[in-house]
Amino acid sequence: MSELLRTPLYALHVARKARMVPFAGWEMPLQFTSIVEEHHAVRQQVGVFDISHMGRLFIAGPDSTELLEWLYTNSVASLQVGQVRYGLICNEHGGTKDDVLLYRLPAAAAGPPSTPEQPLVQAFPYLLVVNAANREKIVAWFQQHRGTRAVTLFDATLITAMLAVQGPHAVAMCERLLATTLSDLRYYFGRYVVYRDQTVLISRTGYTGEDGLEWVVPVELAQLLWNDLLALGAVPCGLGARDTLRLEAGMPLYGHELTEEIDPLQAGLEWAVKWQTKDFLGRAGLLQQQSDTTRPKRVGLELAGRRIAREQCSVWQAGKCVGWITSGTFAPTLQKSIAMAYVAPESAVPGTAVEVDIRGHRESAQVVTLPFYSRRKPNRASTS
Amino acid sequence: MNPEQLRYTETHEWVYEENGLVTVGITQYAADLLNDLVYIELPSIGARTQAGASFGEVESIKAVSDLYAPVDGEVVEVNQAVVAEPQIISRDPYGAGWLIKIRPDPKGQWSRLLSYAEYQRQIAQPG
Numbered sequence: 001m002s003e004l005l006r007t008p009l010y011a012l013h014v015a016r017k018a019r020m021v022p023f024a025g026w027e028m029p030l031q032f033t034s035i036v037e038e039h040h041a042v043r044q045q046v047g048v049f050d051i052s053h054m055g056r057l058f059i060a061g062p063d064s065t066e067l068l069e070w071l072y073t074n075s076v077a078s079l080q081v082g083q084v085r086y087g088l089i090c091n092e093h094g095g096t097k098d099d100v101l102l103y104r105l106p107a108a109a110a111g112p113p114s115t116p117e118q119p120l121v122q123a124f125p126y127l128l129v130v131n132a133a134n135r136e137k138i139v140a141w142f143q144q145h146r147g148t149r150a151v152t153l154f155d156a157t158l159i160t161a162m163l164a165v166q167g168p169h170a171v172a173m174c175e176r177l178l179a180t181t182l183s184d185l186r187y188y189f190g191r192y193v194v195y196r197d198q199t200v201l202i203s204r205t206g207y208t209g210e211d212g213l214e215w216v217v218p219v220e221l222a223q224l225l226w227n228d229l230l231a232l233g234a235v236p237c238g239l240g241a242r243d244t245l246r247l248e249a250g251m252p253l254y255g256h257e258l259t260e261e262i263d264p265l266q267a268g269l270e271w272a273v274k275w276q277t278k279d280f281l282g283r284a285g286l287l288q289q290q291s292d293t294t295r296p297k298r299v300g301l302e303l304a305g306r307r308i309a310r311e312q313c314s315v316w317q318a319g320k321c322v323g324w325i326t327s328g329t330f331a332p333t334l335q336k337s338i339a340m341a342y343v344a345p346e347s348a349v350p351g352t353a354v355e356v357d358i359r360g361h362r363e364s365a366q367v368v369t370l371p372f373y374s375r376r377k378p379n380r381a382s383t384s
Numbered sequence: 385m386n387p388e389q390l391r392y393t394e395t396h397e398w399v400y401e402e403n404g405l406v407t408v409g410i411t412q413y414a415a416d417l418l419n420d421l422v423y424i425e426l427p428s429i430g431a432r433t434q435a436g437a438s439f440g441e442v443e444s445i446k447a448v449s450d451l452y453a454p455v456d457g458e459v460v461e462v463n464q465a466v467v468a469e470p471q472i473i474s475r476d477p478y479g480a481g482w483l484i485k486i487r488p489d490p491k492g493q494w495s496r497l498l499s500y501a502e503y504q505r506q507i508a509q510p511g
Binding site: 030031034035036240244305306307308310329330337359 | 419420422423441443445446448
């Protein structure tokens with residue numbers, strides 16, 4: 001295996017004695033103190049994550065909208081300037097190559113100049129944020145399917161950093177840091193702002209089920225931003241808490257709930273697939289998949305006991321194996337053992353009683369509606 | 385209990401022998417590695433233990449680990465407090481976080497036990 005990549009914050013994580021683990025080709029912090037403490041910090045205050053391992057692909061060119069419409073399942077043309085949208089990239093059979101965020105970038109702020117190779121201030125109309133493990137695969141996929149289209153794809157992953165600031169007070173903290181109001185920045189919208197005399201990209205997005213912002217900044221600002229956020233009280237959080245938070249929020253994780261063999265429809269992501277209004281690569285495959293009504297479906301499970309149903313545990317109903325677990329944890333906010341699973345459609349109805357085989361013990365569980373946790377909607381009147 | 389006066393298995397249990405009974409727990413090192421404990425399964429009183437064989441398991445958010453008995457014998461006491469609240473083990477692994485007490489068989493097998501110094505050397509080794 002080749003050398004692990006390190007984010008611009010690696011030295012700070014090691015100095016803080018984070019437990020570092022290999023993840024998707026990167027050496028990343030699993031936890032700084034405790035997964036549970038970091039989880040609660042995000043649900044109750046503010047947590048900050050180093051997510052620089054995520055792939056950041058800037059896309060430009062006269063034919064970029066057309067190519068994106070072809071390779072991405074959600075609608076591209078209808079994106080407003082500044083808007084961010086979740087979608088999938090499918091293979092020919094309708095299986096999932098990746099789940100991604102697509103940004104329709106605004107024109108950069110007429111701000112101070114930046115380095116020439118810095119794409120943040122260039123006229124890239126699109127940013128595609130892809131999973132770390134899939135970055136090279138997706139770059140190759142775009143090259144393979146570009147054909148004669150005039151499209152430039154710029155992989156800025158190694159010259160930028162990405163931080164997620166998440167929690168009920170995250171936006172207020174970023175407002176203080178930027179000395180500007182962000183109350184007009186809507187959920188799933190982004191904009192360029194000036195931070196420490198450089199143009200950076202922020203968006204009201206995240207992977208925790210809380211309100212918050214994600215930042216894309218030049219590498220040389222990464223440590224400054226991290227330290228500025230910590231000085232304002234943000235709690236450093238690792239991949240462990242990121243996983244418990246996204247699981248409570250019912251969000252799929254590529255490699256677990258989504259793979260090349262699982263299509264977005266059975267994953268319950270039909271809302272992000274515009275297969276009735278446009279053609280895209282994988283649509284024909286999806287139509288064919290759709291005709292197979294026996295395909296397992298993604299569900300949430302709540303276990304009766306405290307044991308954790310881990311990936312690959314089998315799911316049983318009336319003496320028959322009906323599916324398998326893709327992710328599970330002990331949910332710190334809900335204080336329950338929860339899991340996501342793929343089960344036969346007849347077992348996928350909320351309320352269905354099933355059993356999970358955990359190392360030879362059959363544990364009672366119930367199919368529940370996703371998400372397990374959703375925050376109370378922010379009170380708009382009080383945020384301004 | 386003073387960790388320097390305990391003996392240790394290579395699988396991160398500590399062992400304390402007194403009045404013919406053997407108390408078993410897991411070390412601070414193991415508790416720190418596991419962190420965020422959510423569940424522990426311990427045997428019932430009267431259950432048999434076998435040196436080097438699993439007598440239970442401890443589960444944290446990231447992983448499950450078996451607990452290994454240091455000696456052949458019979459379980460005579462089980463710490464129900466840690467079953468109800470596994471976090472006690474992280475807070476006080478050598479005291480309130482003890483797990484079980486075993487009455488060793490008179491001619492029973494023992495696992496290889498390490499002194500405090502030997503155990504410190506083992507956990508200092510990388511990997």
